[in-house]
Amino acid sequence: MKKFLLKLVAACAALAVCAGFCGCAAAGYTVFDDVECFSGDIMFSARILGGRADYAHRRMIEVITEINAQVSATRADSDVARFNSAPAGDRVSVGKHAYRLFNLSREYYDVTDGAFNCAAAPLAELWRVDAQSISQYRPDIDGSYISPPLPSAEQVGEVLPHCDPRLITGEERDGKFYLTKTDERVKLDFGGIAKGYAVDECVKILKEYEITSALLDISGNAYFYGRRVDNGQNENWHVGIMSPRPRGGTAQARGYVCATSVYGDASAVTSGDYMRYYIHDKTDGQKLYVPHIIGTNGVPIGVASDGTDWRNADEWVMSATVIGDNSALCDALSTAVCALGLEHGAQLLKKVGYKGLIFTEKRYTIIGDVQFYKPDVYDGFTEYAFYEL
Numbered sequence: 001m002k003k004f005l006l007k008l009v010a011a012c013a014a015l016a017v018c019a020g021f022c023g024c025a026a027a028g029y030t031v032f033d034d035v036e037c038f039s040g041d042i043m044f045s046a047r048i049l050g051g052r053a054d055y056a057h058r059r060m061i062e063v064i065t066e067i068n069a070q071v072s073a074t075r076a077d078s079d080v081a082r083f084n085s086a087p088a089g090d091r092v093s094v095g096k097h098a099y100r101l102f103n104l105s106r107e108y109y110d111v112t113d114g115a116f117n118c119a120a121a122p123l124a125e126l127w128r129v130d131a132q133s134i135s136q137y138r139p140d141i142d143g144s145y146i147s148p149p150l151p152s153a154e155q156v157g158e159v160l161p162h163c164d165p166r167l168i169t170g171e172e173r174d175g176k177f178y179l180t181k182t183d184e185r186v187k188l189d190f191g192g193i194a195k196g197y198a199v200d201e202c203v204k205i206l207k208e209y210e211i212t213s214a215l216l217d218i219s220g221n222a223y224f225y226g227r228r229v230d231n232g233q234n235e236n237w238h239v240g241i242m243s244p245r246p247r248g249g250t251a252q253a254r255g256y257v258c259a260t261s262v263y264g265d266a267s268a269v270t271s272g273d274y275m276r277y278y279i280h281d282k283t284d285g286q287k288l289y290v291p292h293i294i295g296t297n298g299v300p301i302g303v304a305s306d307g308t309d310w311r312n313a314d315e316w317v318m319s320a321t322v323i324g325d326n327s328a329l330c331d332a333l334s335t336a337v338c339a340l341g342l343e344h345g346a347q348l349l350k351k352v353g354y355k356g357l358i359f360t361e362k363r364y365t366i367i368g369d370v371q372f373y374k375p376d377v378y379d380g381f382t383e384y385a386f387y388e389l
Helices: 053-071 079-085 096-111 121-127 131-137 153-162 194-208 327-340 342-352
Strands: 017-020 030-037 039-049 091-094 168-173 176-181 213-218 221-225 228-230 233-235 237-242 256-262 266-272 277-281 287-291 303-305 310-312 319-324 355-359 363-367 371-373
Touching (some): 030 053, 039 194, 053 096, 053 194, 091 096, 096 176, 096 194, 221 327, 266 327, 287 303, 287 310, 319 342, 342 355
Antiparallel strands (some): 039 213, 213 221
């Protein structure tokens, strides 16, 4: 396989995906710096060419703010928070974005055979990987951390039946939207799809304001609108996939694991075990890494049971990048691939017809006609072996 380090410059899609964007200002793109959205560590940036860029950007910020107000997992006054605290049988009025996200999530739950699950919030709370807990326990930049206790296998088994989106019904009546739970303990969390959904809503605005070319990024959920324009020529977008090791830290500290090329009108989303996680210190001196993505068995990826205790699993997906025309679906699929593992995750992408790059600590595989570039230097990490399905 051809091996070289693709030079990537300028506009970085933070944390997971880095989008190469040569001379954006010189090429006439209007550059909008990072704007905080959803929560303090999620940022929105845009590079826009043509049309009414300022108006489009302003409208995109408004829409993202609307979505956050309805689905934020950390705001007590959000529609999702009100639904989660409501008793079974109560019909809860929600906004259009929350309602659409529920319907999309319900659809993707079926498409992924439950690997993408918007109703896994009780499990996330049990494992302390929900939005509020993970911020408290994940390691600081200086390496310090708090080691929280772990749930028992019995506790996981008891909570798992309450994490099913089929225990929720939705209804639209007279222009209003409602959600009702049939189980008192069921809760929603759209963290695995909200960024992708917001990107898709922003793409609609680009069309409305007659934008010619744009790069949108919400903390790694990147969308490449139209062709990249460089010196008056239409070019492909260059996308660098950040290395998932070492865990944590900044994207710049990790370097690239590979790069690819995107024609345009496509989204690239990466999920993995390396940014939102905490460390549990076991009694035998070993460290257990607990990421925020939970599998269909109710256990975070990379964590397994030895019959009496939890341990680090032998091999799991540590990074999954999905490329397709719908960012919400890419978002859901990247999470689902991590939950399913290398082979089943790759089979899912083939079934849906989306492209992808999947990495474990030992192997990688390519799904679809992805132009794939491997750097000669891996920043001290072992080189991955290609796995052909």
